[in-house]
Amino acid sequence: MTPLPELTAENTAFWNGGADGKLMITFCSDCAAAIHPPQLVCPKCWCETIESKAVAGTGTVYSYTVNHQPWVPDMQVPFALAVVDVDDASGVRVTAEVVNADPETVTIGQRMRVTFRNLDDIWLPQWEPMI
Amino acid sequence: MTTKAAVTGVGMSQIGRRTERPAMAHLVEAAKRALHCAGLTKDDIDGIATYPGKADNSPGMSPLGTGEVRNALGLKTRWHSAIPDGPSQMAPIMVAAMAVATGQARHVLCFRALTESSSQTAAQRASIPGAGKARLGGWLSNLVPAGAMSASNWAGWMAMRYFHEFGMTREHLGMVAIGERAFAQLNPLAVMQTPLTMDDYLAARMISSPLGLFDCDVPIDGACVVIVSAADAARDCAREPLIIEAMGAALGSQETWDQRADLTTMGAHDASADMWLRTDMKPEDIDVLALYDGFSIFVPYWLEALGFCGHGEAKDFIAEGNIGPGGRFPVNTGGGQLSGGRLHGFGLLHEACTQLWGDGGGRQVANAKTAVCGMGGGFIAGSMLLRRD
Ligand SMILES: [Zn+2]
Numbered sequence: 001m002t003p004l005p006e007l008t009a010e011n012t013a014f015w016n017g018g019a020d021g022k023l024m025i026t027f028c029s030d031c032a033a034a035i036h037p038p039q040l041v042c043p044k045c046w047c048e049t050i051e052s053k054a055v056a057g058t059g060t061v062y063s064y065t066v067n068h069q070p071w072v073p074d075m076q077v078p079f080a081l082a083v084v085d086v087d088d089a090s091g092v093r094v095t096a097e098v099v100n101a102d103p104e105t106v107t108i109g110q111r112m113r114v115t116f117r118n119l120d121d122i123w124l125p126q127w128e129p130m131i
Numbered sequence: 132m133t134t135k136a137a138v139t140g141v142g143m144s145q146i147g148r149r150t151e152r153p154a155m156a157h158l159v160e161a162a163k164r165a166l167h168c169a170g171l172t173k174d175d176i177d178g179i180a181t182y183p184g185k186a187d188n189s190p191g192m193s194p195l196g197t198g199e200v201r202n203a204l205g206l207k208t209r210w211h212s213a214i215p216d217g218p219s220q221m222a223p224i225m226v227a228a229m230a231v232a233t234g235q236a237r238h239v240l241c242f243r244a245l246t247e248s249s250s251q252t253a254a255q256r257a258s259i260p261g262a263g264k265a266r267l268g269g270w271l272s273n274l275v276p277a278g279a280m281s282a283s284n285w286a287g288w289m290a291m292r293y294f295h296e297f298g299m300t301r302e303h304l305g306m307v308a309i310g311e312r313a314f315a316q317l318n319p320l321a322v323m324q325t326p327l328t329m330d331d332y333l334a335a336r337m338i339s340s341p342l343g344l345f346d347c348d349v350p351i352d353g354a355c356v357v358i359v360s361a362a363d364a365a366r367d368c369a370r371e372p373l374i375i376e377a378m379g380a381a382l383g384s385q386e387t388w389d390q391r392a393d394l395t396t397m398g399a400h401d402a403s404a405d406m407w408l409r410t411d412m413k414p415e416d417i418d419v420l421a422l423y424d425g426f427s428i429f430v431p432y433w434l435e436a437l438g439f440c441g442h443g444e445a446k447d448f449i450a451e452g453n454i455g456p457g458g459r460f461p462v463n464t465g466g467g468q469l470s471g472g473r474l475h476g477f478g479l480l481h482e483a484c485t486q487l488w489g490d491g492g493g494r495q496v497a498n499a500k501t502a503v504c505g506m507g508g509g510f511i512a513g514s515m516l517l518r519r520d
Binding site: 003011065068122 | 266267268270272273274275276277278279280281283284287288289290291292295336337338339340341342385387389390392394
């Protein structure tokens with residue numbers, strides 16, 4: 001069973017954005033800093049007015065790993081996990097499973113687009129290669 | 132606080148796999164050995180500290196808190212604390228140093244007890260933080276639901292980026308694992324005693340690329356006790372006090388395993404830079420290195436963080452034979468966690484103290500007078516310098 005995140009005021013937009021097919025990132029409404037993981041306050045300027053905005057949903061692989069060990073009984077292996085620098089959100093990385101690709105073909109610098117997997121009230125981001 | 136605190140005793144239980152011994156039995160064995168080492172009695176102990184405190188989020192990861200250990204040992208204390216959120220597994224030793232430096236206590240018993248080998252076997256569960264909980268909060272909630280359930284995944288993508296930028300290969304990490312195994316074969320307390328070759332290392336199954344089985348430390352059952360004493364009280368102990376020359380606990384990035392701008396560095400770099408600001412000593416003054424090796428990749432990170440070589444140079448530093456038996460900067464001379472077992476840094480510190488007291492037997496580093504200890508990986512980091520006069 002996949003453990004799910006608990007929904008909070010600051011992270012609900014991120015985890016529910018997939019219902020509309022959107023990658024929702026938190027930004028400071030004052031200094032425009034991208035804030036991830038989402039927070040109620042901007043860590044740069046302490047502004048408490050934050051907003052969630054849809055970004056393009058694309059990015060570039062900063063790093064990755066291919067997991068071969070079934071950590072829980074029903075885990076299907078191997079699969080790749082990609083740490084992706086998200087376009088339009090400076091400094092933000094979203095780490096997610098890579099789908100629709102042979103895990104051994106993932107590379108640093110590869111371009112990815114987001115897709116989502118719905119479990120209960122959570123839409124988990126997943127990355128798939130753009131080409 | 133420099134030179135106001137010292138390590139005066141260390142003790143370790145008989146570390147093993149699937150010992151089926153209660154955690155408290157391991158703890159008492161380690162405490163008796165530490166008190167004997169220090170020449171103290173239980174009535175001399177007036178402080179107690181641990182990391183992280185009693186926890187049930189991962190099987191056998193921390194079965195004992197300060198409360199039960201105080202009760203079991205009949206301690207009357209003037210200071211006690213368990214520190215889950217401090218700067219690494221070293222936090223209780225740092226807090227103990229601050230407690231004795233400010234007069235809160237004279238002799239603080241710091242402990243770490245684990246029964247991960249027996250407990251994971253019984254529960255048929257690996258060490259997965261947060262497993263079994265209905266919903267996850269905090270930084271785990273951005274990793275575990277994605278399938279990044281194990282620290283080996285988090286260390287895996289750090290290693291992959293590091294390999295990409297600096298041309299490190301699996302063979303370099305193999306040299307770390309093989310060197311530590313060679314030390315383990317000289318340490319009767321180490322759990323992994325069979326020889327390890329590069330062929331063995333490369334043939335072992337992949338866990339989370341580029342990290343394979345021998346890049347991961349070994350879950351064990353055991354306990355370790357480190358006694359931290361006020362410098363003036365330390366002079367009355369049985370062994371020469373090991374002065375805490377400097378500590379570092381700085382952290383410049385947020386508490387995640389994926390958002391630090393440069394993942395070829397980690398919290399160790401911040402903590403270590405801060406530590407060197409508090410001493411006139413330099414890396415070239417160090418005789419013995421005790422570096423966190425929950426995963427082999429942390430060793431080159433710590434070497435660079437502490438300034439033993441430049442950023443990206445660890446692969447050559449390792450390949451030149453600096454860190455194994457006979458090297459100029461021997462790392463984890465007791466076998467480390469890769470071959471000695473996962474005591475969450477306490478075992479590494481135990482070995483460093485053993486070396487400084489000249490008790491290293493066949494693995495003794497000649498005339499070892501100074502040691503550096505770095506604990507933690509990812510955003511978790513604490514650094515400490517020890518010396519004898
Ligand atoms: Zn702001």
